[in-house]
Amino acid sequence: MSSKIYCIANFKPKPGREDALFKALQALEPNAHREDGCLQYTVTRHIDHPNAQGASYPIVFHEIWASREAFEAHCNRREIKEFFATHVESPDGDVHHANVCVYTDEPNDYDAPRL
Secondary structure (H helix, E strand, O other), rough: OOOEEEEEEEEOOOOOOHHHHHHHHHHOOOHHHHHEEEEEEEEEEOOOOEEEOOOOOOOEEEEOOOOOHHHHHHHHHHHHHHHHHHHHHHOOOEEHHHHHHHOOOOOOEEEEEEE
């Protein structure tokens, strides 16, 4: 059974706040990369491309964690909680809307061998 957790965290900034929000999210990367369970943690900005015309949030974090426990430990770090309190939950924050979801790479009813 795969224990990896894939997180996609989408952020829609308030008008005129995209650069500030992107910088605030970039500031989270170095410490997240220090976490033992962090396999990938990259903030990205949407760009226009003729072969990818879908709707998107302007800023998206792509995360891969070694396990559910690693992801939960990350979410409970003081720096991450402070980011959400300051930028997402506060009326004065940079985020208009955030959408954070986690995924698995396993199909339903996968009969993975136990090691």
